Amino acid sequence: MRRLAxxxxxxxxxxxxxxxxxxxxxxxxxxxxxxxxxKLHDSWLSPIKxxxxxxxxxxxxxxxxxxxxxxxxxxxxxxxxxWAAIKYANAKRIASLYGVELSRKNLVALVIExxxxxxxxxxxxxxxxxxxxxxxxxxxxxxxxxxAGTLDSTFLDxxxxxxNAKELGLLDLQEQKAxxxxxxxxxxxxxxxxxxxxxxxxRGKYLAKNLTLxxxxxxxxxxxxxxxxxxxxxxxxxxxxxxxxYQQMRGSLYFPAYSYQDHYHTxxxxxxxxxxxxxxxxxxxxxxxxxxxxxxxxxxxxxERQSLYAKTLKTLKLLxxxxxxxxxxxRIYANLLRQTKExxxxxxxxxxxxxxxxxxxxxxxxDQKIYDIDRQIELLRxxxxxxxx
Numbered sequence: 158m159r160r161l162a163x164x165x166x167x168x169x170x171x172x173x174x175x176x177x178x179x180x181x182x183x184x185x186x187x188x189x190x191x192x193x194x195x196k197l198h199d200s201w202l203s204p205i206k207x208x209x210x211x212x213x214x215x216x217x218x219x220x221x222x223x224x225x226x227x228x229x230x231x232x233x234x235x236x237x238x239x240w241a242a243i244k245y246a247n248a249k250r251i252a253s254l255y256g257v258e259l260s261r262k263n264l265v266a267l268v269i270e271x272x273x274x275x276x277x278x279x280x281x282x283x284x285x286x287x288x289x290x291x292x293x294x295x296x297x298x299x300x301x302x303x304x305a306g307t308l309d310s311t312f313l314d315x316x317x318x319x320x321n322a323k324e325l326g327l328l329d330l331q332e333q334k335a336x337x338x339x340x341x342x343x344x345x346x347x348x349x350x351x352x353x354x355x356x357x358x359x360r361g362k363y364l365a366k367n368l369t370l371x372x373x374x375x376x377x378x379x380x381x382x383x384x385x386x387x388x389x390x391x392x393x394x395x396x397x398x399x400x401x402x403y404q405q406m407r408g409s410l411y412f413p414a415y416s417y418q419d420h421y422h423t424x425x426x427x428x429x430x431x432x433x434x435x436x437x438x439x440x441x442x443x444x445x446x447x448x449x450x451x452x453x454x455x456x457x458x459x460x461e462r463q464s465l466y467a468k469t470l471k472t473l474k475l476l477x478x479x480x481x482x483x484x485x486x487x488r489i490y491a492n493l494l495r496q497t498k499e500x501x502x503x504x505x506x507x508x509x510x511x512x513x514x515x516x517x518x519x520x521x522x523x524d525q526k527i528y529d530i531d532r533q534i535e536l537l538r539x540x541x542x543x544x545x546x
């Protein structure tokens with residue numbers, strides 16, 4: 158079996174297949190992921206605090222106090238915790254964006270799959286109509302034979318039952334097609350007419366460019382940095398402090414005309430080292446377990462993708478065999494049709510025989526197209542997780 162590069166759709170074309178509402182939802186998810194990552198990235202920066210106090214009461218009615226303060230307490234060293242926090246934010250951002258891209262590709266792949274199934278439903282309806290024509294011919298032949306007294310009525314009843322079953326099957330197919338049209342319109346503003354053709358991606362490329370695996374790897378990085386952040390909370394940290402104060406007071410108990418105002422600033426540093434925290438071992442162990450869970454999810458995801466790839470290969474081989482059988486049947490029916498036409502001209506076969514073989518030949522040609530769509534849908538299961546852009 159040939160192994161070719163997987164067909165990749167341009168992003169603009171991909172986006173065009175989703176409805177405006179779905180595109181807006183994905184865009185908001187992406188913006189939310191980026192905003193959350195920026196928030197995490199700067200989470201180690203302390204806020205600048207301001208306070209203002211105005212105080213006056215009936216205990217000292219002549220006294221009025223005003224106070225204004227600006228202060229900052231900024232950690233500059235947390236035993237690697239600040240570095241880990243920045244790395245953690247970056248890894249979370251990458252993992253989140255991979256998740257959003259996976260959502261986009263899954264939606265686009267679903268639209269493609271539904272559009273392929275819709276096309277497949279049309280082919281099956283065409284085939285079913287050909288089969289109905291054949292059973293109707295069979296009913297006509299058996300009805301003529303029954304009226305001529307050369308055939309038992311049981312055979313005619315069976316032919317009629319088969320005709321009714323085929324016609325009911327056609328109604329089911331038409332209902333399925335209507336449902337597929339509805340499902341496509343739920344996701345896309347219009348039903349895609351030109352669909353991509355996929356070929357089998359090499360196994361190594363499928364695993365290397367798999368978005369789910371990339372997302373899992375980013376989650377492992379995030380868990381690793383989060384683990385170090387958890388450890389750093391219980392290690393020495395250093396902070397710079399600065400404060401500006403302004404005070405103003407008017408009046409006092411004994412001197413109503415008293416007035417006082419002053420402003421000053423202070424600065425320094427603080428070294429902090431927790432001696433013991435009862436929950437520290439538990440928090441560190443929890444972070445370690447989170448990291449191990451992320452690593453386990455990656456291993457499981459990789460195993461599932463390898464299994465999916467192997468299963469896809471087997472399914473493609475089976476579909477290739479079905480296509481080969483349909484082609485062989487087509488060759489046989491084509492030969493029979495050619496010979497039957499000659500016998501019909503000689504008066505040894507009827508027009509019913511010619512029409513039946515023509516319908517059977519067209520049905521096997523449609524089967525090949527139906528199986529080929531099955532191949533495309535099977536390959537699509539690999540494509541929807543490929544980072545092809």
